[in-house]
Structures are given as structure tokens and as C-alpha cells.
Amino acid sequence: MSAEAPVLATTGLSVSLGGRAILKDIAMKARHGEFLVVIGPNGAGKTTLLKALAGLLDASGEVLLGGRSLALIARRQRALLLGYLPQGHEFHWPLSVLDVVGLGRLPRGAGADLSEEDRNAVARAMEETGVSGFAGRTVTTLSGGERARVALARVLATEADLILADEPTASLDPRYQLVVLDILKRHAARGAVVAVLHDLGLAARYADRLLILDEGRVVAAGPPREVLTAERLATTFGVRAEILERDGATVVIPKSVI
């Protein structure tokens, strides 16, 4: 991907599901090196946006990856360019953790026998996410937080420049929430990351820019301290919140329901 074109950009991106307009004319971009966090109330369209960015939904408008139209990029090539971490992390097959993370190498042509390069990428991803200790365990026996980290390890193993992560910290304990966001922040530095988060405090701390979705539209986009205002939290989320600046970071304290 060229460093000049945004890693990811959309124009006029719209999606209808079940006869209802879910995403309406979304224009957004993630620049090289950027950690973009998508926030918004339940049902705003965040998951739908990530799926559309990953090319998993019929959409009108355009998604550009490194300046190239996603629609014109073959599926296998897409899988090299972007890693998609879906919400939920359910595994239905009783594979070992090592095998699941190894699946991340499939787009790179890996077969049943991984090359040394594949094995190194898998080992790095497992080390980073703290799952090496249970490499031999069957994924269906893992706890929710352990599964979430294995799912992230599989995406990291792809070594795609762009990662789309849907609620990557859901079901993680406080330490692993920070571990995972640190990983994504590091990854963003050499490509870009678009992540959906519900925790406004973590979103404010980690995001280079926030994209706020409400009822399928972008209602604000920019650095956390510019877009996270008490008025915005009231109109978009329906909460009264206190917003503080502490050690250079924006701290959000939701206080009551409006």
C-alpha cells in the first residue's frame, strides 16, 4: 500500500439490511499509522460498517484500500491486505489453539505444513497475545477472554497492514484490555487499525481519531478531545458525562441517564 493514499477510505458508503437503510452515505478514512476507533450507541451501525469495510456485505458507494477499489481486489488478495476480527469469537470446530492461529496464514498460501516463515508469524502472534502457554488446548474449551485473544492472534498472524477489530476488548479482564489495545496501537503504527469500542475512556486514551456513528451516519470525526464533548455524549448516547483532562489524556465519566 502506498503511504500517500489513506490505508482505507470510503465515499458514499451505504448499506441496507432487511429493507432498512443501516449505513447512510459514510465518508471516512484511516491514514497510515492511525488508530481509528468507532464509537456509537447500540444499533448505530458499527458492526455493519466494519463488515462493509471488510467487503463482507453488499454495499453501495466505494471502499478504497490503499487507493484501490475493494470491489476490484480479488478475495484472496483482500485477505492479505486486511485482517478482520469479528465480534463474539465463537469457534465451532475442536481445533488446537496452534492450528487456529495457523489458519491466519492460509491467505499466504500455507497448507497443512507451515513454512518456517509461517511458524514464526504464528509464534509471534501467540506470544504477543499471551496464548503460547495453551497452544495445545482445544479452542472450544477456552474461556471467553482466552478465545478472544486466540481470535486476535489469528488475525495478527495474517500480517495484514490493516486490521478491522469489532469490540476486541469485550470479555477481556482489565489487564488484557490494555494488552490488546497496546498490540493494536503498535500495529496501527505500521499500517492502520479501525476498532469498535464501547468503553469511551479506553477509546479516548487509545484513539488517534474517533469516528462517532449514530443511526447509520457519521455525526463526528476527529481527535478525542475535539469530539468527546458533554453535548455530544448527551445527544448521541443519552448520558450526562463529566469530561476531564488528566496527564494529557481525555477521561470520560458517564454519570447519569438523560
Ligand SMILES: Nc1ncnc2c1ncn2[C@@H]1O[C@H](COP(=O)(O)OP(=O)(O)OP(=O)(O)O)[C@@H](O)[C@H]1O
Ligand atoms: N441482517 C440484518 N437484517 C436486518 N437488520 C439488521 C441486520 N443486521 C443488523 N441489522 C440492524 O442494523 C442496525 C445496526 O446493527 P449493527 O450490528 O451494525 O449495530 P452496532 O452499532 O454494531 O450495535 P451494537 O453496539 O449493539 O453492537 C441494528 O438496528 C440491527 O438490528
